[in-house]
Amino acid sequence: MKAHRLFRYLPLLAIASVSADTFELKDGTTIEGTILKEDGSDYIILVQVTKSIKDERRIPKANVVNQVAEKKDETEFLEIAKLVPTREMQTAEVYQSQVNKVESFIKRYPQSEKKPEALKVLSVLEKEFDVVQAGGIKFQGKVISAADRLPKAYALDAGIQAAAMKAAADQGDMTTALRAWSKLETGFQGSSAYRQNIPYAVKIMKAQLSTVTSSLATFDARTKQRADGLAAMGGSDRSLSTEAIREEQEAYMARLERDKAAGHKWPPLDPYVKAPLEETKRSLETEIRRLESTGTANLPKSEEAYETAWAAVTKQGATPQEVSTALSAASSASLPPAYLDMLKKAAPATPAP
Known part of the structure; x- marks a missing residue:
């Protein structure tokens, strides 16, 4: 859950602006901003308070011990460098966007000292993009070609969802972890990954339930503390902080609406918005009870059905009857349509007589 503290809105001079110089002051602090003008013995500097709020600050020149001009290519390359190693399970669309960015x-910076490094990043992205665009995927640090992926696509994709859930939980992002679990449960109930990870899903749900319950118990005190902190501020600081809080809350509510429209079961949480916390608490309690009473004996064997059908339809000399039987068995094993399509595409256009 994202932490909110009132002091986030107070040290405005420490908030970096886009395309800004860095000013080192005698007292050891730094300011990042853009000089608007010089007014006698002072600099008038524009700093970015929030995404849409800017503020002008007057700084005596005598207090500035060093000014470091931003090198835009070096600043922008910091984001380029983060593109590799690439994330697991990136889509071809994400790769294309990253290639375009590099x-x-x-x-734009053909003479930049960072160009050789940027070219190396581009080479990695283009190679992986070619594999993913052809039906491959990156998983557990390896780029898996379509030829290696398709025979076990259902089991592999289920494992990817389980890995995504665990990775998010390890990072403390329980909302993303729960969404990954929902995808695993919705699309891969017939996989070994789903059966094996039911206890783990219950574990992260209980951890999230504890966090949400605690947040609800301290909700009133937390909101009062923030209100008291705002009331104690001076007029200008209070106005800026109030606007920053309002802007953040509007962005959060807009995200809630987008996620609801997209059908996400688990909403993002904000410790200053009560309704999603209460909704999540109820959902967690219900899901924990359900999963703890779930038996796996009656779950479909979709994973085995897919791999058996793949072997049958791709067998050298497969007959029309063998192909038809394999596809029928796969269809009755609760395989999602995407995997049935993979099997149909793999079947020979003209089976052997």
């Missing part, structure tokens, strides 16, 4: 950097 190509744009190289075009």
Whole structure:
């Protein structure tokens, strides 16, 4: 859950602006901003308070011991460098967007000292993109080609969802972890990954339930503390902080609406918005009871059905009857349509007589 503290809105000079110089002051602090003008012995500097709020600050020149001008290519390359190693399970669309971003950097800064490194990043992205676009995937640090992926696609994709759930939980992002579990449960109930990870899903749900319950118990005290902190501020600081809080809350509510429209079961949580906390608490309690009483004996054997059908339809000399039987068995094993389509595409256009 994202932590909110009132002091986040107070040290405005420490908030970096986009495309800003860095000013080191005698007292050891730094300010990142853009000089608007010089007014006698002072600099008038524009700093970015929030995404849409800017503020002008007057700083005596005598207090500035060093000014470091931003090198835009170096600043932008920091984001380029983060693109590799690539994330697990990236789609071809994400790869294409990243390739475009690096190509744009190289075009805009052809003489940059960072160009050789950018070209290396581009090479990695293009190679992986070619594999993923052809039906492959990156998983557990390896780029798996379509030829290696398709025979066990259902089991592999289920394992990917389980890995995504665990990775998010390890990072403390329980909302993402729960969403990954929902995808695993919705699309891969017939996989070994689903059966094996039911206890783990219950574990993260109980951890999240504890966090949400605690947040609800301290909700009134927390909101009062923030209100008291705002009331104690001076007029200008209070106005800026109030606007920053309002802006953040509007962004959160907009995200809630987008996620609801997208059909996400688990909403993002904000410790200053009560309704999603209460909704999540009820959902967690219900899901924990359900999963703890779930038996696996009657779950479909979709994983085995897919792999058996793949072997049958791709067998050298497969007959029409063998192909038809394999596809029928796969269809009755609760395989999602996407995996049935994979089997149909793999079947020979003209089976052997």
